[in-house]
Structure formats: structure tokens, C-alpha cells
Amino acid sequence: MGCFTTLDDSPMLRCKLQEMESSVDGLKDRCKLLTKASRKYRDGLLNMHQSEKEFASALEEVCMDNDEDHVAMGSFVTVLNQLATYHHTLHTQIEELLFEPLQRWQVFLSEVKDLRRKLDKSGSEYDEQRSRYLSMKKKTKPEVLEKQAAELQSARRDFDEARFAVAQRLAAVEVRKKYEFLDALASSMEAHMHFFRRGLDLFSGLEPKIQSALEVVEGHRAEEKHEEELLESLVAVQRDNAAARTLASSECASPSACGPLQFTGQAARKASEIESVVRASLEGGGQHVSIIKQGYLYKRSSNMRGGWKRRFFILDSLGTLCYYRNKDAHSAASTVNLLFSTVKPNAEDPSLRCCFRIVSSSKTYTLQAENETEVTQWMEALQAVIAVLINNSTAEQLRALTADPPPGMNHHRGRHRRNLSVDSDISVQSEGDFAMVERVASRDRHLLRTVESLEESTPPNAALCSANCFAFRRYLHDASGGGQQPNRKDAGAYPEVQTPAPPVGAGDEASLLEVLRRVPGNSACADCGAADPDWASLSFGVTLCIECSGVHRQMGVHISKVRSLTLDVRVWEPSVVQMFQQLGNQFVNSVLEEKAPRRTNDQEDTWLWSADSDGEDEVADSAIMSRDTLADAGGLRATCKPSAGDGLAEKEKFAVAKYIDRRFTAPCAVRPEELRETLWEAVASGDLQGTLRLILKGGDVNEWHAHIGSVRLMSEALEVAEGLGIPVPETVTERGAMELSLLHLAAKVGATANVELLLQRGAAIDAPDMYGRTPLHYAILFQQAEAAKLLIRKGADASLKDMSHCNALDTAVTMGRVTDEELFLMLSGCQGTGGQALC
Ligand SMILES: [Zn+2]
Secondary structure, eight states, rough: OOOSOOOOOOOHHHHHHHHHHHHHHHHHHHHHHHHHHHHHHHHHHHHHHHHHHHHHHHHHHHHHTOOTTTTHHHHHHHHHHHHHHHHHHHHHHHHHIIIHHHHHHHHHHHHHHHHHHHHHHHHHHHHHHHHHTTTTTTSSSSSHHHHHHHHHHHHHHHHHHHHHHHHHHHHHHHHHHHTTTHHHHHHHHHHHHHHHHHHHHHHHHHHHHHHHHHHHHHHHHHHHHHHHHHHHHHHHHHHHHHHHHHHHHHHHSSSTSSOOOOOHHHHHHHHHHHHOOOOOOOTTTTTSSSEEEEEEEEEEOTTTOOOEEEEEEEEETSSSHHHHHSSTTTTEEEEEOOOOOOOHHHHHHTTTTSSSEHHHHHHHEEOOOHHHHHHHHHHHHHHHHHHHHHOOOHHHHHHHHHTOOGGGGGGGTTTTTTTTTOHHHHHHHHHHHHHHHHHHHHHHHHHEEEEEEEOOOOSSSSHHHHHHHHHHHHIIIIIIIIIOOOOSSSOOOOOOOSSOOOOOOTTTTHHHHHHHHTTTTTOOOOOOOSSOOOEEEETTTEEOOOOHHHHHHHHHHTOEEHHHHHHTTTOHHHHHHHHHSSSSSHHHHHHHTTTTOOOOOOOOOOOOOOOOTTTTTTOGGGOOHHHHHHHHHHHHHHTSSSOOSSSSHHHHHHHHHIIISSTTTTOSSHHHHHHHHHHHHHHHHHHHHHHHHHHTOOOOOOOOOOSHHHHHHHHHHHHHHTTTTTOOSSSOOSOTOOBBOOOHHHHHHHHHHHHHHHTTOOOOOOOOTTTTTOHHHHHHHHHHHHHHHHHHHHHHHOOOOOOOOSOOOHHHHTTTOOOOOHHHHHHHHHHHHTOOOOO
């Protein structure tokens, strides 16, 4: 059982001890090795803890900046911190359970050596004492002998004790070597097991988050791929565009071969595409807005210094043109109001290349592109958009427009823009005006319908349209080149286009402007006096500045039909031009502003506008007009004729007073009961001014006339028809006997300007007399070919039959003298269509 049966000193015991000691040496070496390794291991765990801590805190710091990933990353940080704590615990346990016991064990084993040395020492001491004692003689004094015997006794006792100690330690080692290692290792393994168990719990909780994070990663990966593909296609498109640009510029290298503003067939198709895109966006209420064109342009600063700045312009399908500065793409962009703008080629300085201008009511933007192709594209896009905007401008949009600061105020956009919030006073004012407009609208609903049908209908075929164009060009040629001013006083000798002339070329627009501005008063806006107006009201025959044209448009198409002299080319038929030539701002204002109070000196402008800074330069505070001042000014001058620099609110008030309320129109000179006959006489004598004056003073263009004049005319018509073999109809319409309209009379007289005026004022185009004969019938019967063509172009229904079952064409054929091929073509063209307006 035990290691020793006896501890008596003997060679056998010594041998046994020797044996056991050498086995302890081996044990000690192994223990030393293990202790060293466990120290390293323990330190490694502490390092692990520290590096996990550091990593977690670094991760936490990084996540702070990225909100999106923070949720997943945040839980990772928590777990890492927790794991670091677990590692620290494990480290402590390894220290206590493995390293320290091993260290103690090693010390325990090392002590065997010391005990052995003690044993050897006490053994020699014992040997020495014994020899000394035995070497004593018999005659030695008993006290000395006794002392020596005591010392020998003590040495022997020490030797025995040392031997026992060694034996005990060796026996202890022999027992403890069986469990010391095992205990340390098993305990540390158990600590490990706990560590991993807690770790598993920790990561089990994290697992869903890891999964979802991986899904997010997968999603982002897919996105990345998609983005890459998108970008690749974008790059491809850009490369194509760049190649196309290079090609185009090389094609346009020779300026004689390709002018800067050559509009190709392809470009024209593009313009119509743009128009349909813009229309779709506007009709969709701005739900789908796409970019029509964007890119960098050089923009001339509108201040006195006039530097050029590179800006990024975006034209979108809502017709908004805005531009950004490079530095702050996120800040609000500056917006160019396109609604009342025109686009013109070239800069004011003609020596500059690749320039164009956007001229709006309040300012002019001079822009420069990098090449002529870009200029062309920008101008096409802008013109297409403006065309749609003008046609689409609804009351709502115009109302929104009036909510903008009045044009003068636009000079102060930029730094002070936010201070100058929408002028509520003006808005309220506009609301009031609109209510008034609405009232007028309901009164004149029928008139509106007539007007709109005239305006909106489209030509039935291209041949007729081109015929119209040709006629217009001939007229322009005659009017500007030939200088034959129509003589309106000479009744019966109305200017008609008879002499064929070569078509007028590219100068059409300039010629039209020239012709119309020559008319007295037309060189200044009829309402505010602004110079060089290039808009016009067809309803009144006056020319307007762009701003007043906006005011007119706001009043509604039933009050004033506004068209551009430069943009709405199709509108300017010869008859319209004639009408304008015979009326003019001077004459029309003499009627509509007869009683208008003039502004006195003390009411002159008292504020100053500074140069437009465009938000890029400082504006003097003194130049800003407060809202109150504006409201006061509006109230003060409500009934005064505004000047060009006045605010929109004033111009609105004045226009409503002038055109809707007719507050400045003097009462009619003739008695109301005589008005009808006087109007008839004016039309009969071809007095266009007289006609309009009476209409403006209360004459009704749709009133039926049954007086001596109308009776004579109808008898004349019957006579002509009978002479042609057309029998007097046996039945009559519901129309009152011998009643005729003014349009019947104008058609008979053949005065195209008069026909035009009556139609513009809302005359019913197809109203039949008692025999079912329309104004078109009358034009044919009295051989007024131009008047007939005009009526057809304006939408007269040539298929309508009179009570003798003759339509206009039948009547013309019966006469057997259809010499005007164009008229014949138009009459037959209308048969199938039921009479559609051409323009
Ligand atoms: Zn004006």
C-alpha cells in the first residue's frame, strides 16, 4: 500500500529514495514545461480580451457615422464586448485553475531537492559525530565522552528527521502526481466549456441579426450590379452623344453649308415630341416630370459688369427652366419664367458666337453654349416648351403667375427672395378679378364657345393650310413691299390678294412686326406704353407688351384673345393683318380710354429699381419695395393708366376697368334704338373703326337685323339666286322674316377685315337667314371669293344646305363661274368633313 515498509536507514531505503527522487526530477521537468505553456496560454486569453475590446470600440466609433447600418452593427458591437468579457473570465479561470496550481506543484516538486540536500548534510554530520565518538579512548573523561555521545545522539536524530522528511515528501509526490495535473486540466477544460456555452447563447441571440445583415449585403450586392449596368449604359449613351456631337460639328464645319440655326426635319420632329411630353406632364398635373434638356451654359450676369458665369441649366417637362451654381447644387436653383418669354438667336453683342437670349417680361437672359448644335437644341427645346405653355396656360396657372412678385420685383430675387414672400394683397386682388372674370364668363358662355371653336380646331388637310400660308405671304409682300395700304374709307374697293407674288422668305416675322408697328400707336403697348410690343389682342386689334399680354390672358379668352406676333405665325392671316392695320392702338384707345384719367406728376414713380442682381450680387436694401408700399401704390393708381414699369397688380386693375367694365369708354353718341342701324351702316360701308367703336359701346355682333338695310340686302340676294336659276324656297326656317346678321352683310360686302373682326368678336359663323342661307352662301352669291375662303378657313360649314337644298358648293357650281380654283378646292374639301376650321 505505502511506498515504504520501513524508514530505517539501510542501503535498500537509500536506493529506494534515490529511485523515487529521479522520477520526481522527470516529473518536475514536465511540470515546468506545462507551467510555462499555461502562462503563455493565460496571457493569450488576456490579449484576446483586450483586442476584442479595442475592436468593439473601434467598430462603435465607425458605426456612429452610418445610420443605415447602425442597427445591425450596434448589436455586433454589443456581442463583441460581451465576448471580450467572457474571454476575461476565462483568462482569470485559467490563471486560478491551471497556471497557479501548476506553479505550486512545481514548487512542491522542487522542494524535494532541498530536502535531499538537508538529508545528505545531516548524514555527513551523523557520520562525523559517530567517527568522533568511536575514536575516543577508554581513558577519556566521562563528561567529555558524555557530551560527545549527546552530540552523536542529536546528529542521529537530525539525520532521521531529514530522512523522514524526504520520505514523506516523496510519498506525497507519489500520491499527488496522480491528481494534481488532472485537477488543473479538468478544471480549466470545464471553464472552457462554460465559456463556449455562454458564447453559444450569445451568438444564438445574434443569429437572426447576422442573417438579416447578410441578406442586406446580398441586396446591396445586387444593387451594385444593377448600378454598374445602369452606369455602363449611361456611359455608352454619353459616348454615343459625344460621338454624334463630334460628327455634327464636323458636318457643320462650313458655315455656308449649315447656318447656326438650321432647323432640320429631324429637329422639327423632336420639337413636336417635346411638345407632347410637356403637354402630358402639364395635363398629368406634374406627376411625371422628365428632363427635356440639361447642361452647362454660360450666363451673362445681368448687372452692369456683365461677367459670364458657367451655370447648369435644367429644362423639365413642366416647362420650368432653372439653373444651379456649381458650389451649391442642393440650394434652391434660380428659375427662369418661360411662360411669357421668347427665345431669340444671338447676343446683343453680335460678335459673340454660340449665343441666344431668353427675353421675358422682366429680364433678358443672355446665354452661350459651347457650340452651335447646342444652341440649336436649346432654342428648339425652349421654343417648343414655350409654345405649349402659352397654349396650355389656364386661369389657374395665370393666377399662380400673378402670385409671383410683380415683374419689377423680380429685380430683387436672390438674397431677399425669401423676405419677399408672395404678396398676399396682390393675390387677394387677383381672386377678386377672377370672380369678376367668372361672372363675365357665365354671361358670355356662348361667345366663349364660339371663340374657342374658332381657335382650337385644326386644319383638315395640309393643302388648304399651305394655301392659307401662301395667301399670307402674298399679302405680306404686298403690304410691306408694294406699300399698298388698304383704303378702308373706300367701300367696295377692299384690298384683296389678287396679284400673285413670289413667296416671302425668311423675313416673314420681321415684315409682320414692321407692318403692324407702322399702324398709329402700335409701337407702344396699348395698355402701359412699353416700347416695341410683340404680343397682340385679336379681340381688340391692339398690340401689347409681354406683361400686359399676360394680364389679357388672365382675363380670359372670352374677353381678349392674345397671340404672339412672333411665335403664333399661323394666326397672322392677311385678314387679321388687315384688321390690325385698320384699327391700331391709337384708335382703339381713343374709344376704350376716352375717359381714362391720366397720371399726375405727384403720382410718378417714387421708387427706384436697381439693376437685376440675379441673386449673385448684392442688392441695396433701399431698392426693395415693401408689400405695403406696393398695395398702397396699387390702390392709389388703380384707375390711372399704368406705365411700363408699374407692377402687374396695377396693370391688372387697369385692364379689368378698361376691357371688362369699360369704365373709360364714353357712352354711345346715338340713341340705343338707333345703334343697330348705325352699326349696320358701318359694316355696310366697310368702316372697320366705326364698326368696332359701336361694338365697344354696346353693339351686339350677333343681333339680327330687320330694317330697311337688311330687307334690301335679302331682296338683292333673292334676285341673284333667282337669276342663277335657284328657285325661291317654298319653306322657310324659324328665322324671323327678312332678318339678317352683320356677318351676312360683311360677307356680301366682301370686307375680309370686317368679317375677321366680327368673327373675332364672336359672331356666329353659320347662322342661317330665313331661307337657310349662311354668310358663306352670301359670299358665294355675291362672288366674294376671299370672304368665302376666309369663312371656310374660320370653320364655316360649307355642307349646310339652304331651303332650296343647295349648299355653298352647289351654289358656286350653279353660278358656273367658279374661276377661283383655290376656293373650289376648299369648298369640295369641306364637303366630307362637315366644315372644320382651318386656323
Ligand atoms: Zn404693356
